[in-house]
Amino acid sequence: MRDIRRFKIASFIIVTIWLTAITISMLFNISNITKKQNKLVLEHAKNAFEKDLMFRRWVASHGGVYVFPTQRTPPNPYLSHLPDRDLTTTDGRKLTLMNPAYTLRELMENFSGMYGEKGHITSLNLLNPKNKADEWETKVLKNFDKKRYTEFHEIYNYKGKEHLRYMKALKTKESCLKCHANQGYKVGDVRGGVSITIPMKEYLKDGFSEKKFIITVHLAILLLSIILAFIIYQKLLKSLQKDIAQTREIQRKEKILNQQARMASLGEMLANIAHQWRQPLSIISTSASGLKLSDEIGTLNKETLYSSVDGILSSTNYLSQTIDDFSNFIKDNKERVEFSLQENIECSLKILQGNIKAHNINIILKLEKDLMLKSFPNELTQVFINIINNSKDAFNENDIEERYIFISTKRKDKRIIIKIKDNANGIPKDTITKVFEPYFSTKHSSQGTGLGLYMSHKIITQSMGGTIQAKNVSFIYKETQYKGAKFIINLPVLK
Ligand code: HEC
Numbered sequence: 001m002r003d004i005r006r007f008k009i010a011s012f013i014i015v016t017i018w019l020t021a022i023t024i025s026m027l028f029n030i031s032n033i034t035k036k037q038n039k040l041v042l043e044h045a046k047n048a049f050e051k052d053l054m055f056r057r058w059v060a061s062h063g064g065v066y067v068f069p070t071q072r073t074p075p076n077p078y079l080s081h082l083p084d085r086d087l088t089t090t091d092g093r094k095l096t097l098m099n100p101a102y103t104l105r106e107l108m109e110n111f112s113g114m115y116g117e118k119g120h121i122t123s124l125n126l127l128n129p130k131n132k133a134d135e136w137e138t139k140v141l142k143n144f145d146k147k148r149y150t151e152f153h154e155i156y157n158y159k160g161k162e163h164l165r166y167m168k169a170l171k172t173k174e175s176c177l178k179c180h181a182n183q184g185y186k187v188g189d190v191r192g193g194v195s196i197t198i199p200m201k202e203y204l205k206d207g208f209s210e211k212k213f214i215i216t217v218h219l220a221i222l223l224l225s226i227i228l229a230f231i232i233y234q235k236l237l238k239s240l241q242k243d244i245a246q247t248r249e250i251q252r253k254e255k256i257l258n259q260q261a262r263m264a265s266l267g268e269m270l271a272n273i274a275h276q277w278r279q280p281l282s283i284i285s286t287s288a289s290g291l292k293l294s295d296e297i298g299t300l301n302k303e304t305l306y307s308s309v310d311g312i313l314s315s316t317n318y319l320s321q322t323i324d325d326f327s328n329f330i331k332d333n334k335e336r337v338e339f340s341l342q343e344n345i346e347c348s349l350k351i352l353q354g355n356i357k358a359h360n361i362n363i364i365l366k367l368e369k370d371l372m373l374k375s376f377p378n379e380l381t382q383v384f385i386n387i388i389n390n391s392k393d394a395f396n397e398n399d400i401e402e403r404y405i406f407i408s409t410k411r412k413d414k415r416i417i418i419k420i421k422d423n424a425n426g427i428p429k430d431t432i433t434k435v436f437e438p439y440f441s442t443k444h445s446s447q448g449t450g451l452g453l454y455m456s457h458k459i460i461t462q463s464m465g466g467t468i469q470a471k472n473v474s475f476i477y478k479e480t481q482y483k484g485a486k487f488i489i490n491l492p493v494l495k
């Protein structure tokens with residue numbers, strides 16, 4: 001459940017990042033187009049201004065040009081102070097002088113450029129009221145006067161449509177003074193300015209188709225990635241769900257396995273208790289019936305009474321002792337504790353004592369002293385019980401007469417090595433690789449579930465961080481050759 005939630009959150013984050021990236025890319029591209037477009041219009045406006053300026057300069061450099069006056073271009077009243085404003089040609093036709101601003105205005109009023117750009121020459125101190133500045137131009141001209149800037153542009157809603165408006169100051173030059181000196185200008189003063197107004201429509205049209213392209217591409221990527229992400233998401237989710245179901249199934253099986261193993265070892269323990277109790281119980285009953293008999297035949301004296309009661313007492317003591325041992329072992333200890341390996345082995349043998357005696361098994365110990373472990377003592381005891389019980393079964397199955405189990409412990413560097421071997425002829429070659437598998441047993445189902453060594457392996461490797469292996473060995477003991485199984489357990493030492 002938690003895995004699925006984590007997966008969903010991760011997917012959500014990835015998709016969000018992806019969507020954000022696409023959106024940012026789209027906005028970035030669109031704003032780039034807008035920027036490019038604005039730069040282009042501005043460039044255009046500057047060119048137009050430059051062209052007008054050139055033209056004006058050309059006219060100014062000639063001190064104005066003469067044209068045939070028409071109705072639209074009558075002689076300029078503002079030049080009436082010039083004696084040579086009007087001329088007559090040799091064939092009697094009239095000519096009139098046109099000043100730069102006049103020519104430019106004429107030009108600008110009649111011919112606008114390819115993109116509909118318009119220029120306007122204007123000033124705050126007008127000679128000709130026709131040249132009056134509009135609201136925007138007035139604002140810019142005022143700023144020219146305040147020396148805030150000499151050039152200004154803005155995207156401006158002009159007559160209900162988006163326009164770029166550009167304006168640059170016109171400085172008074174020597175050549176201007178001929179006609180403008182009487183207004184009090186000196187060389188270098190801002191005489192006025194020329195504004196260029198370009199409708200954005202054409203540019204917007206171009207930009208719009210570019211933006212449309214960018215948006216289409218991004219939407220396509222978006223759609224594609226959403227579809228792809230959805231498919232991948234579904235697939236991953238399904239496989240994750242399958243995985244989780246599988247691990248759950250494994251956990252369920254493991255739980256059953258553990259329960260079965262526990263039941264099996266409880267059964268074995270019961271058998272052990274039965275063996276261990278047989279002797280003290282028979283002592284108690286013979287002592288009791290002996291007492292009764294001697295009382296009936298009148299030979300009961302203090303001495304026999306005391307010795308019988310002592311026997312009964314020590315036997316009940318022994319019984320309660322064994323109960324303590326078993327219940328200690330049965331206790332579920334989930335915490336690692338420090339314990340002595342020797343004591344642990346001795347305790348395991350005590351629990352098995354009944355079986356060992358009943359089946360005539362000789363235990364030969366070679367234990368190194370002071371080997372300490374920090375682990376789960378009861379689980380280790382369970383391993384010893386499993387291994388020794390297997391040897392017992394093998395002795396019986398193979399009708400072995402002299403029965404030996406050798407247990408040795410020693411320390412090697414940072415490891416503790418425990419070896420347990422018997423002389424019960426060993427494990428058949430074709431089964432030795434399978435003994436640690438769950439449910440592998442060569443015994444009748446009433447005798448073995450095949451879980452003993454599986455559990456032992458699990459305890460050693462998973463709980464205690466060690467290793468366990470099974471081998472067949474042949475060896476000589478007391479001048480006799482024997483064959484048997486050998487289990488080698490390797491555990492990390494506690495420093
Ligand atoms: C031949 C005379 C003459 C010369 C040279 C001349 N101007 Fe003018 N200028 C005029 C007249 C006349 C007007 C106003 C009438 C019109 O608009 O036709 C005018 C108008 C202007 C205007 C428009 C504002 C207004 O007052 O109506 C500006 C700006 C201007 N001139 C700047 C200049 C500059 C800068 C120079 C020098 C590069 C220059 N002029 C040279 C005669 C001249």
Ligand SMILES: Nc1ncnc2c1ncn2[C@@H]1O[C@H](COP(=O)(O)OP(=O)(O)OP(=O)(O)O)[C@@H](O)[C@H]1O
Nearest residue numbers: 390391394426435441442448449450451452453485
């Ligand atoms: N000391 C041994 N000598 C010979 N064969 C052995 C010895 N120990 C284990 N085996 C073989 O390994 C098999 C698996 O042992 P394991 O303890 O896992 O299961 P089991 O004894 O058959 O059943 P369970 O222990 O669950 O009652 C045994 O059936 C037996 O064939």
Ligand SMILES: [Mg+2]
Nearest residue numbers: 386390452453
């Ligand atoms: Mg077993």
